[in-house]
Amino acid sequence: MYIVIIGAPGAGKGTQAVNIAKEMKLAHIASGDLFRQAVERGDELGARVEEYMTKGMLVPDEVTIKMILQRLTVDDCGNGVLLDGFPRNIKQAKALEDALKKRDKAIDRAIYIEVSEGELINRLTNRWICRQCQVAHQGGYNPPGEDEKCELCGGELYQRADDNKETIKKRLSVYFTDTMPVIEYYRQQDKLLEIDGEGSVEVITGRILNALQKREFINK
């Protein structure tokens, strides 16, 4: 079982991916998290990708595709995978399709979380991420202070380096140019589930699970 989750930066795909992967017992693979971990480790991959991330640009396809295809060979992927943040352009979508085809597999569903542009900017400039469970929290008028902990797991909260106005603008423009065609790609294959991404986290998780169920993808 292979599912991809697509949405603009700030659409809540990371948070939803954590919930859906847990509910469906899938391995959660988030390309952005893998890159951030490499940057934090300060290894060769981290050094290679840091500048692209800081600028809000996509990391070159050959680096990204290699990293994801390697990750897909790890044992925890045996029960299925939820890919979060990959594929982000048509080249990546085709490379994934080819690699899965070689193993007699295919993407089963693509979940597209739709949020208006104004709401995306609002969310991105106010979000705090938990280092432990990766869930994003909205700061609103009282942004969590440095001492605040994640209300779900008690982990430390931080603001992403690329959640600043300049980089947000770039990331959104990359999304509209490069990633929107991927949505069409899966629509044409009749794999797309379009989800209204405005509402509480729990409500949106419910919408996704319902949509998967309606297409007889999960039995509940």
Ligand code: AMP
């Ligand atoms: P994310 O956490 O998904 O918002 O990703 C953060 C950053 O990591 C992006 O702005 C890109 O620089 C890089 N990145 C993540 N996924 C990909 C991908 N599939 N292709 C290229 N770059 C990526």
